[in-house]
Amino acid sequence: MNASEFRKRGKEMVDYIADYIEEIEKRQVYPNVEPGYLRPLIPDSAPQEPETFEEILKDVEKIIMPGVTHWHHPHFFAYFPTANSFPALLADMLSGGLGCIGFSWASSPAYTEMEMVMLDWLGKMVNLPPQFLAGKDGEGGGVIQGTASEATLVALLAARTNAIKRVHTANPELTQGDILSRLVAYSSDQAHSSVEKAGLIAGVKIKQVPTDEKFAVCGSALQKTVDEDKAADLIPFFFCATLGTTASCAFDKILELGPVCNKENIWMHIDAEYAGSSFICPEFQYLLDGVEFADSFNFNPHKWLLVNFDCSTMWVKKRRDLTCAFKIDPPYLKHDHQESGLITDYRHWQIPLGRRFRSLKMWFVFRMYGVKGLQEYIRKHVKLAHEFEVLVRQDDRFEICADVILGLVCFRLKGSNKLNETLLKSINDARKIHLISCHLREKFVLRFAICARTVESVHVQFAWKHIEKLATELLRAPLQQQ
């Protein structure tokens, strides 16, 4: 394909995407295919001779689309939202076109400098304390990680390095291995599975701190666990707090937890993947009170801030915590402006070496929506969640299972788990809307998350009528009742 064909095909591709998004409601939100559906539809190996763009595009409709779950369908209420906006798509295209790899300042200066500024912009939008911002010469700063899982792992590894150094300095007779075997990290019993995975990769124990009746960890619960572990000769060093848990969007009490962590020399990392975007609205910023005690903070604009995947923004108060933990300087990566004041080499802030120009997506989205446009977007989703909550509360066959604070409603039929499992199955089998479940303590609960950029009240009303109808049918079937 030469540049002139690219011009033509590029325009066709943009049309295809615009049609897809504009007409997404004509498609079925959840596909009908069975595992292994795709392999028989395409050849066993790559073609020897070149094929045409037309042939490929035809196959997209024939082979790919039947197996796509349409996350941007306004009847998609599963998981959490994943961002999708036109400005971000265009920025991604430019990033692909430039195609540089921005691992150091010198490898493409605009990559690094734009990322530093965008992280400051976003940090100010969510009202982070100034220690987290890079500014012109700050000690803190932000970085874009691929996912929250990577951010948690990076924070945990940096905290591990810090803790080993600290303990070794105080007790030079201990080996690294001795110290490592005694380290213990914590998260909420509601924390995302990525925290446990980070523990497995880092080779440290992770303990889950029990949550209260609101599914939140409070200061005394953490203190109690820490005291027990210290008495058992363990070394507590890391706590991952969650703001907006995946199951029910619960908020750990970081105002109580922060002082415990600071006093005990425990690195506090805050995982606010979904909820973090809402902090651009002043009315939700109280949820972030206590972030001043944290060492690192992370959320996913690729969930709820209209910046397409991947864009997981992470801030640290002391950039040296990361750069010291991950710094390796082979001669082929040296340049005249090594990390010093103004210069950031992001390869020292992450696991991989290579990185794309992801901050372009933020720049395009922030400028084309404006902070006000993004605030309106968040508020609309929260309002729709409350609209759904009211509908559920009006039907006394149902119950609400957790406080509705942002765009997620956890609900269930009053009755057994079996009954609710059957309801969820009938909802998803009908394929008119798509939901998933979670467990809250011993209860099987349905999660209704406001997801699509284009979702409106009519879609929420449609979903509720549909759920009500299926519930009525289910409750009528005598054998199912228990």
Ligand SMILES: *Cc1c(COP(=O)(O)O)cnc(C)c1O
């Ligand atoms: C979605 C989510 C994650 C995982 O995010 P990735 O960026 O996909 O790794 C982690 N924690 C919480 C609370 C989440 O909601």
